[in-house]
Amino acid sequence: MSPVNKKSPIKIWEYYEICSENNKLAQCLLCSIKFSRGGEGKKATTTSLKNHLKTKHADQYAALINVPTTSGSNMGGTSISTDAKMPAEPGTSRSKERQLTxxxxxxxxxxxxxxxxxxxxxxxxxxxxxxxxxxxxxxxxxxxxxxxxxxxxxxxxxxxxxxxxxxxx
Known part of the structure; x- marks a missing residue:
């Protein structure tokens, strides 16, 4: 595997590994599914990785959001409630929303x-x-x-x- 600069705002890389055969892909360590990173180098993103973790591995995503990043903050100090219908994005202070009847x-x-x-x-x-x-x-x-x-x-x-x-x- 070639060295890749992993400067994600959250510690998403605890759950993913960059594929050795293609640097544009990352593989989930929990379910082994491969995801596109959108490019190589500075063009690569972690959006698809975060979305997969959020939808398929909610407990790990919640734990990830509560983990402080390298800068010492936790993306705005909000935490995810596992019983919420729509969990808040990091850095927002959206209250629990519900669908209208x-x-x-x-x-x-x-x-x-x-x-x-x-x-x-x-x-x-x-x-x-x-x-x-x-x-x-x-x-x-x-x-x-x-x-x-x-x-x-x-x-x-x-x-x-x-x-x-x-x-x-």
Whole structure:
């Protein structure tokens, strides 16, 4: 085996060995699978090695992340929780994330009821804007205003001028 500079930010090389027949490959010492390193010398990376360890050998990956590197830090001081759905990458402080339920996903797309307290708050604010600026009630039905509100408050449905005339005066 030819000498290769192994300056990975984490001690990934405890679990891999560079193949003697091809310097572009590294072999996992745990399961003997060979992986491309993306090139030779400075072009070689450890991304595929890290990803394999993370997906196929989670316990070793967790231990690897907690091991201090040669610089004396452990990539930001975060550790991996083996019971987390998506373990955090080294150097991030992402809390445990969970997938939304079907109910939560469908509720995200629902519009607020016209009598919902949140809707009433925005009805009042729109009415106040019209009154303070001495505007007619028609701007609430214009395309530009409708687009603005749809992008800023996707759950809010702007009522027509009839609603404003009857309820916001």
């Amino acid at each position: 079907l109910k939560e996903t469908s509720e995200r797309k629902l519009l607020w009821d016209i009598n919902d307290p949140k809707s009433i708050k925005y009805h009042y604010l729109i009415g106040e804007m019209i009154a303070l600026d001495n505007e007619p009630l028609s701007p609430v039905e214009r395309v530009g205003f409708q687009r603005l509100m749809a992008n800023t408050l996707p759950h809010y449905k702007v009522p027509g001028r009839t609603y404003d005339r009857e309820n916001c005066s």
